[in-house]
Amino acid sequence: MTVSENCAVISNKMVSIDGNLITFYSEKIANSTLPGQFVEVSCSNGGMLLRRPFSVYDKNAKSLSLFVKSVGKGTRWLSGLREGERINIIGPLGKGFSIDKGSRSLLIGGGCGVASLRLLSKAIVEAGGECDAIFGFKKREEIPQTIVEDFSRTAGHLTITVDSGDYPVRGNVKDRLAEIELDRYGRYYCCGPTVMLKALVPLLSSRATEVSLEARMACGLGVCYGCTINTDRGGKRVCYDGPVFTMREVDWNDL
């Protein structure tokens, strides 16, 4: 059940050059959030009209955390939240990932898209499955170290690749994917910028691949139809029918 909860900030840590990991006290939302679902965070105290959508990065019985990359006024304001401040959060929202216990999975994340894969990796491992991960970032400074360390505890093999600059592994996630035997994995899960997801379509659309889409949303609750995309079953709301879709069903030419 979706609820509205006033959540106090437990901690707010800068984990990369433009990213913060914010942990909120939450019992109701944290309890019922499934991997790939998201929440809508009120930014009205910061003077913003609309809420901001974030995938739930991690949770335990009494808290949930969000990876907030500062890309605009709302996210910059959220990054400045202090411990103890209370913010209204609505969630959980949307349809999350489906988990296949039987096969080995590969998680592919780009930028802040890695955030939606954390609960998934935990769920895969808890279900007795195994997963590896490939994460891409634009530059070294964007790599959220704490998050990478969290993933290294659940992902079997974690590759980090960086578009440009000083880093041992250079290139994008597609370059890394081209180096591996794709048949090794029974499931692929991708989340990142649309341009990254589009680049992966030729390699992965014929396989069991799920993608979590980012979209500009007004309500996030399935009522305004502001975030509709085209699919092979007609228009679908990213906030309600997604954000997770199969790669095959999405009309990528329209994105």
Place this chain on the structure above:
Amino acid sequence: MIYDYSVELGSMGRLKSPIMISSGTFGVAKPYMDLLCEQPIGAVVTKTITLNSKTGNSQPRVYEGPSYLINSIGLENHGVDRFVDCYNDEYGEIGFPVIVSISGNSVDEFATIAEKLNTLEGPLGLELNLSCPNVDSEGLAFGSVPKRIGEVVEACGSCSRFPLIAKLSPFQAIDESFAVVAERAGAAAISLINTVPAMVLDIHRFRSAIGALSGGMSGPAVKPIALKMVFEISRSVNIPVIGMGGIASGEDAIEFLMAGARAVSIGTMNMVDPSLPGQIMGKIADFMKLHDIESLTEISRRFRL
């Protein structure tokens, strides 16, 4: 003292609360219903239904500015036949009275939709979306002349068994003759305002920030404009006026009631905070107690001009 929070909405009867949810911002999506089910809502207005299904406009469909939202959804819906087929499953048990919003590209199209809806048992009335700024007809926004509004209300009235609400755009609401014509043609109520035609550009890409080039603006920024129009129109007609436009608080709602609205409708801000109806109701109750007001209509009677 016994306080009465109900409102009489002409031939639609009495609503238990003066707070409605505006068209385009209400849907029976489960997350929204989870949040709204306990709220003191007098009636909800469906997303606008058209004769045939519409896929809607291209992305981006929404743009957020300081205190406003511009949207250009393009009336995405599955068409009236599918709406009728699904009505009982979707709206049968939501717990709020339902008003069905309809729009057509011609007088005949409006009438055809209204007639098809006669088979429904539930609705309280139909709201005629005479103004959606995203939809054009022969280059002109449908309903740019008062005569046409009268024709639509009359045509729908002669084939529909439900009371009709004429919903006006800001351009129809700035000139009282549109509301007067709608009343004469048999409308049970007038609602205003629809969104304000608006535009925003993405300068570095040399194009609009809205996929359909322009859209309709809503949110707190339009409230003072809407309030003035509600004030004028409610003095021009004898049928009830439903006031809306950027209502974000109990104080905003009381302003509309004081200006002459019989009921108020919340839209954009209810999507941001679905607990708004309860907050508004609480403020109205406090206000009535503070000023010894027994019924909602007394709020406008106490307005000193």
